[in-house]
Amino acid sequence: MENLSTFSIGGVHPDDRKISRDCPIEVLPLPDKVFVSMAQHLGAPAKPLVVPGDTVKVGQLIAEPGGFISACVHSPVSGTVKSVGLREDLAGNKVTHIEIVVEGDKWEESIDRTPDLVTELPEDKAWILDRIKQNGVVGLGGATFPTHVKLAPPPGKTADFLLINGAECEPYLTSDYRVMMERGAEVLVGAALMQKALDGPRCIIGIEENKPEAIDHLSELLSGLADRNPAYRHIEIRPLKKKYPQGGEKQLIDALTGRQVKSMGLPIDVGAVVQNIGTTLAVYEAVQKNKPLITNVLTVTGDCLPVERQHNYLFRIGVPLSFIMEQAGGVPEGAEKIISGGPMMGKAVARVDATTVKGSSAILYLTGEQTLRRPEGPCIRCGRCADACPMGLEPFLLKKLAEAGDFTALEKNAVHDCIECGCCQYSCPANLSLLDTIRIAKGDMLRIIKSRPKN
Amino acid sequence: MAFVVSPSPHIHAPASTASIMRDVLIALAPATLVSLVFYGWAELLLVAVCICACMLTEWAIERFLQHSPSTIGDCSAAVTGLLLALNLPSSCPWWVAVIGSIFAIGVVKMTFGGLGQNVFNPAIAARVFLLVSFPSIMTDWSAPASISSAWGFSQVDAVSGATPLGVVSEGLRSGMTLDEIFAAHSFSYKEMLFARVGGSAGELSALALLVGFVYLLARKVIKATTTLSIWATIIGISMVFSFINPSSYTDPLFNMLTGGVLLGSIFMATDYVTSPMSNTGCVIYGFGIGLQTMLIRYFGAYPEGMSFAILLMNAFVPLINRFCHQPKFGRAK
Ligand code: SF4
Ligand code: SF4
Numbered sequence: 001m002e003n004l005s006t007f008s009i010g011g012v013h014p015d016d017r018k019i020s021r022d023c024p025i026e027v028l029p030l031p032d033k034v035f036v037s038m039a040q041h042l043g044a045p046a047k048p049l050v051v052p053g054d055t056v057k058v059g060q061l062i063a064e065p066g067g068f069i070s071a072c073v074h075s076p077v078s079g080t081v082k083s084v085g086l087r088e089d090l091a092g093n094k095v096t097h098i099e100i101v102v103e104g105d106k107w108e109e110s111i112d113r114t115p116d117l118v119t120e121l122p123e124d125k126a127w128i129l130d131r132i133k134q135n136g137v138v139g140l141g142g143a144t145f146p147t148h149v150k151l152a153p154p155p156g157k158t159a160d161f162l163l164i165n166g167a168e169c170e171p172y173l174t175s176d177y178r179v180m181m182e183r184g185a186e187v188l189v190g191a192a193l194m195q196k197a198l199d200g201p202r203c204i205i206g207i208e209e210n211k212p213e214a215i216d217h218l219s220e221l222l223s224g225l226a227d228r229n230p231a232y233r234h235i236e237i238r239p240l241k242k243k244y245p246q247g248g249e250k251q252l253i254d255a256l257t258g259r260q261v262k263s264m265g266l267p268i269d270v271g272a273v274v275q276n277i278g279t280t281l282a283v284y285e286a287v288q289k290n291k292p293l294i295t296n297v298l299t300v301t302g303d304c305l306p307v308e309r310q311h312n313y314l315f316r317i318g319v320p321l322s323f324i325m326e327q328a329g330g331v332p333e334g335a336e337k338i339i340s341g342g343p344m345m346g347k348a349v350a351r352v353d354a355t356t357v358k359g360s361s362a363i364l365y366l367t368g369e370q371t372l373r374r375p376e377g378p379c380i381r382c383g384r385c386a387d388a389c390p391m392g393l394e395p396f397l398l399k400k401l402a403e404a405g406d407f408t409a410l411e412k413n414a415v416h417d418c419i420e421c422g423c424c425q426y427s428c429p430a431n432l433s434l435l436d437t438i439r440i441a442k443g444d445m446l447r448i449i450k451s452r453p454k455n
Numbered sequence: 456m457a458f459v460v461s462p463s464p465h466i467h468a469p470a471s472t473a474s475i476m477r478d479v480l481i482a483l484a485p486a487t488l489v490s491l492v493f494y495g496w497a498e499l500l501l502v503a504v505c506i507c508a509c510m511l512t513e514w515a516i517e518r519f520l521q522h523s524p525s526t527i528g529d530c531s532a533a534v535t536g537l538l539l540a541l542n543l544p545s546s547c548p549w550w551v552a553v554i555g556s557i558f559a560i561g562v563v564k565m566t567f568g569g570l571g572q573n574v575f576n577p578a579i580a581a582r583v584f585l586l587v588s589f590p591s592i593m594t595d596w597s598a599p600a601s602i603s604s605a606w607g608f609s610q611v612d613a614v615s616g617a618t619p620l621g622v623v624s625e626g627l628r629s630g631m632t633l634d635e636i637f638a639a640h641s642f643s644y645k646e647m648l649f650a651r652v653g654g655s656a657g658e659l660s661a662l663a664l665l666v667g668f669v670y671l672l673a674r675k676v677i678k679a680t681t682t683l684s685i686w687a688t689i690i691g692i693s694m695v696f697s698f699i700n701p702s703s704y705t706d707p708l709f710n711m712l713t714g715g716v717l718l719g720s721i722f723m724a725t726d727y728v729t730s731p732m733s734n735t736g737c738v739i740y741g742f743g744i745g746l747q748t749m750l751i752r753y754f755g756a757y758p759e760g761m762s763f764a765i766l767l768m769n770a771f772v773p774l775i776n777r778f779c780h781q782p783k784f785g786r787a788k
Contacts (some may be wrong), residue, residue, distance in 0.1 A: 009784050014466060171466070173456060229641050249786065260785040299474050335461040348460040364465075378571040384470075384728040392783035394732065414783055422464030429472045430571075436462055 004209055005240035007251035008260075010390040012423045014171050014244055014344065016210055020297055020301040020310035021174045025182055027314050028327060030102050034077050034318035035087060036062065038096040040357035041138040043069030054081045059108040059292050062098055069373045071146045072136035074292035076316035079103040090321065090340055090354035093346060097355065111291045115183050118288040121196055121231050128197045128287050135286035136293045136358075141165055141247065141276030142345065144359040147283065150275070151197045154270050157174050159201040160271035163256050164280055166207040166214065167240060167247040170342025172428050173362050175297040176277040178312045180207070180214040183281055190265060190284035192231055193278070198273060203235045204256050208242045215239050244344060245421040249274045251390050265448075278361075280377030293317070293358055299357045300324065304334040322352040324363060335365035336372070343371075344422045377430040385424035385434055390418045395424035395434040402441035407448060416445045472570075480674045482667035483537055483722065489660040494545035505740040506536035508556030516565045531570050535559050538578035538722060542715070542762075543585070546595050555581040575769045576729045579719075583762050594621065620714045620752070620759050623705060632702035636752075646671035664717040677725045679775045680737040685720040686711065688745025696753060704753060714759035716748065729769045736772075736779035 039045040044067030056062060056075040060358045079102045087097040107113060122128055131150035153159055164187075168176040180187060196205045207215050218237050225232040240246055240255055250261045252274055259270040266267035267274055275283070277368060285291040299309045309329040312357075321340065325331060331338070339346040341361055385395035393414060418438055425435040490498050517523050521548040527533075539555055559581035567573040586593045626636035655755035671677045689710050710716065724730060724744055732741050742763045751760025 007784070012468065014468070014585065119606065138689065188502045195672045217668060253786075262785045263783070265785065335458075337461075337465060339465055343466040346463060346465065348462070348465065349458065352458075366465055368459075372460065373461065374471070377526070378569060380472055380475075380531075380571045380727050381732065382475065383732045386781050389781075392781050392786075396732075413780075417784065420463070426464045426466065427468050427470075429468075429470045429475055431467065431471070435464065439462065 001224075004239055004241040005243050005246075005248060005255050005258075006195055006243050006369055007254040007390060010246065010388050010423060011243040011251075012419050012426055013242070013295045014094070014426065016242075017171045017301075017303065018174050018177070018210070018302070019172070019305075019307070020312055021177055023174070023178070023310050023312050025178050025297055025312045025314050027323060028316070028319065030077060030316070031103065031319050031323040032102055033320075034060055034074060034100050034102065034316060035097040035320060035355040036100065037355055037357050038066075038073065038098070039089075040073070040144060040317070040359065041061065041071040042143055043067060043071070045096060046070060048084050048096065049096060050081045050084065052083050053080050055079070055103075056081060056100060057106050057108050059111050059294060061195045061292075063148075064074065067238050069146055069149055071097075071138050072134060072292070074136055074294050075100060076318045077102045077368060078106040079230075088354060090349045090355075092350045093369075101418055109235060110287075112289040113291075115305045117189070119185075119189055119225060119229055120210055121189075122287065125197045127201070128193055131290065132283055133285045134303065135282075135291065137279065137282045137286050138328070138358050139276060140278035140296060140359055141274075142341075142359065142360070143249075144357075147275065147279055150273055153198070156185055157268045157271065158271060159198040159273045161253075161273070162191070162198055162201045162203040163252055163272055163274045164203065164205040165247050165249075165252050165274055165276040166201040166205050166211075167252060168211070168217075169208060169242070169244045169246040170346075171244075172301050172364050173299055174301070174320065175299045175361055177325075178212055178299055179277050179281055180211070181217055184214075184218050186284040187224070187226055187277060187280045188222055188235065189288065190217065190280035190282070191226060191235055193283055193287050194273075194275060194280070195234065196231075201271075201273070205235065205237045206246075206252055207237065207255050208246060209239050210242045212239075213256065241284045245387065245419070245423065247276070247392055247422060248390060248419050250419065258355050262445055267421045276333040278334050284344055290302065290360075296356075296358060296360065298324065299364075300328040300354065300362050301362065301363040301455055302332065302335060303370065304367050305332045305365050315360075317358050317360070318355055320353050320355050321349060321360075321363060324356070325352060332365055334367045336368040337366045339364040339366060342427065373433070374431040374434050379428075379430055382429060384427040384429065388423040389429040390421060390423060393418060394426075395428075395438060396432075398441065399434050407441075407445060410441055411449075415442050416449060418442050435442060467733050472529045472603055476534050478671065480530065480537060480720070480757050482670045482674075483534075483675070485663035485666045486541060486660060486718070487537065489663045490541065498540075498545045500549060501543060501545060501547060501552055502537060502540040504552045505540035505543075505556050506533050508537070508709050509533065509536035509552045512557050512560040513565065516532055516561060523564075525546050526570060532560060534565075535564070535577045539581050541718060542578060542582040544593065544595055548594055551585060551589055551592055553713070555685065556583045558584050571728055573728055574772070575766055576723050576726045579723050579762050579765050579769075582588070583766055585761070593604065619709070623709075624752075627703055633705065634702065637648065660690065661712050664721055668717075668721045670722070671725075677732070678737070681725050681733050681741045683722045684738045684741025685716070685724060685745045685748075688742050689716060689749055692745065692749040696749075710749070714748075714752070715761045719742070719761040719765055724765050724768075729772060731775045731779060733773055733776070733779040733781050736775040739775055739779065740768050740772065 002357045032253040046061045046063035047066045050062045060077045067321045079100050082101050088092040089095045137147040138144045282293045332448045338349040398415050510527045510531040514525050517525050561575035563577040563580040564573045676781050690707040693707040693710045697706040747758040749765030
């Protein structure tokens with residue numbers, strides 16, 4: 001496959017390591033207890049609607065949006081609410097959680113639990129959006145931005161492109177790949193639903209070339225759907241050259257449309273809406289099956305994890321990480337760091353009893369040799385960090401400016417454009433902790449920019 | 456069990472400062488081998504002295520003056536040592552090599568703050584320093600003689616021990632035309648390409664240097680920008696001048712193959728620390744080096760000029776870096 005498109009600046013090629021790619025999705029057993037976080041989406045935390053002692057069913061609304069940018073939260077299990085209170089998330093921050101003791105598996109009757117594929121699209125776009133909102137769908141690609149907000153462009157802006165992110169560019173992760181292979185038709189319907197909600201922009205599903213099976217499989221399903229229903233004739237599947245961070249929103253838009261989102265701009269400014277594979281499946285379930293976002297697929301993997309203990313699990317959102325880890329045979333020998341997510345952008349798990357959230361995509365075990373930081377040396381001015389930066393920044397310079405606290409120069413050199421992809425720090429032969437420093441400076445910079453009077 | 460908790464990214468690319476420096480040493484291996492074959496033990500001694508003296512100087516300064524952990528493990532001192540050795544005539548006495556090494560590391564590198572902080576390329580600066588301090592030793596290019604007949608090449612200037620550039624410069628000054636000089640000295644391009652051009656060890660074989668260049672590019676240690684920019688400038692200028700007056704201005708091929716242009720453009724001008732960060736910067740920097748080199752060769756007092764040109768442009772790098780930046784995402788148009 002020659003001449004595949006990809007984003008134009010920077011990027012790195014970490015080793016793929018998709019060890020769990022051939023593990024089919026398994027349904028994770030039910031735990032005794034779940035902890036449902038109220039802060040599992042971008043924006044205001046949700047407000048609990050239940051109190052201890054309440055009985056709940058699977059899919060019952062248990063928390064309502066706490067603001068315009070917020071999302072509904074539903075119970076992933078049936079049982080009794082035991083407590084509503086603060087609990088530490090995986091990074092150790094205190095967040096309100098609803099604790100539910102699991103009793104049986106009674107679902108809300110309104111949810112269609114049959115496996116039948118529903119390909120007929122509803123006519124009313126407002127109805128589609130409402131279903132997405134009521135069922136608490138958020139972006140599962142990382143930022144967990146409420147999906148219904150993204151699908152309703154602000155006045156004056158229209159979507160020319162609906163881009164579905166099937167890049168899965170982070171090493172190790174395979175959940176999106178499994179969903180494309182096993183739930184491909186539902187993903188395509190989900191894409192068509194969002195296309196409808198956005199008044200019919202071009203829809204492109206971008207998949208990296210290292211997943212040829214997924215490209216072929218989806219293409220086949222798509223032509224079958226398009227034969228029977230004209231609504232599916234305006235979806236394209238586009239292979240992409242493998243390069244990290246292809247799945248970054250701005251990078252994917254660049255790769256698929258050639259448009260570049262301006263500094264501090266939003267995708268919709270260039271007429272693009274990006275959703276990931278997991279979200280697209282969630283949209284299908286929300287709209288066609290009236291099923292809230294209470295399950296997701298998560299990869300358990302790592303080089304130190306024996307092959308037979310690699311898994312792709314369909315889990316109920318709110319199951320503690322420790323429960324999933326036990327199901328997969330416990331912490332493997334040699335693991336010194338546990339990551340929730342991928343090795344480039346995932347979060348190190350400080351507390352294994354923390355709970356899963358809507359955006360949980362993987363439990364990754366890394367050995368000391370893989371992950372321990374090597375001693376830092378002096379910057380040799382090799383320029384690799386700048387070559388790797390997908391935003392065209394100069395990380396070596398940003399680090400120096402951040403250490404000097406020179407925010408005028410930091411702003412000029414666009415520290416706020418950093419997408420925290422980690423390419424710079426990954427590439428630095430002197431092992432400098434570039435992103436650690438840049439991340440903090442970026443946070444301060446954004447606060448400074450926000451505090452200015454608007455004109 | 457306590458697990459490590461640190462911010463992303465959680466993995467790291469395999470390359471390290473030491474692995475990059477080792478790659479540079481490997482890339483220099485073919486040229487070093489050719490020079491060992493042609494100059495023999497004297498050259499081996501020179502290489503060993505330079506590398507050891509550079510590493511020792513760095514170690515001693517860190518140990519006794521800075522009281523900081525030793526950094527000789529990053530191999531950058533070894534690279535400086537080898538480059539310096541390849542820039543010296545093989546007849547150079549060992550103590551001159553030691554002085555050069557101490558100057559390179561002690562003065563040019565460490566006083567600026569060590570690796571990454573120096574403005575000038577240590578090996579080049581040391582070469583120029585020696586050239587100015589010991590002019591007769593530094594220009595005694597006794598051409599390889601012993602093995603040449605075995606390789607089937609004619610013997611060139613073994614007596615005078617001058618480099619082609621020196622011969623040409625000398626000849627032009629005494630009123631000869633280029634054709635006469637070339638005829639009188641009978642050096643051919645074939646000889647320059649494969650070896651056997653009198654000169655510093657590292658200038659012996661263009662081919663060996665080019666092999667190193669390809670290796671560095673393949674391993675992505677350097678980008679071709681700076682080197683190509685230098686070449687294009689030198690070829691461009693010498694093409695124009697030799698076209699206008701072929702009897703007093705040397706042609707492009709001659710200029711590319713002599714006077715350390717290849718060694719300098721591939722291994723010294725591309726030194727990370729002392730070259731610009733951005734591609735545009737590298738083009739400007741390379742143009743500057745090429746221009747200076749040709750100006751010195753055609754109109755200056757020294758027959759070559761590469762070292763001076765690199766050193767001069769090193770000084771402009773901070774300025775170039777100030778004004779040349781990589782293009783940022785989303786800022787086109
Ligand atoms: S983390 Fe930021 S600075 Fe580093 S490469 Fe990514 S975008 Fe560039
Ligand atoms: S990659 Fe590291 S050593 Fe190279 S320029 Fe950037 S900060 Fe310096």
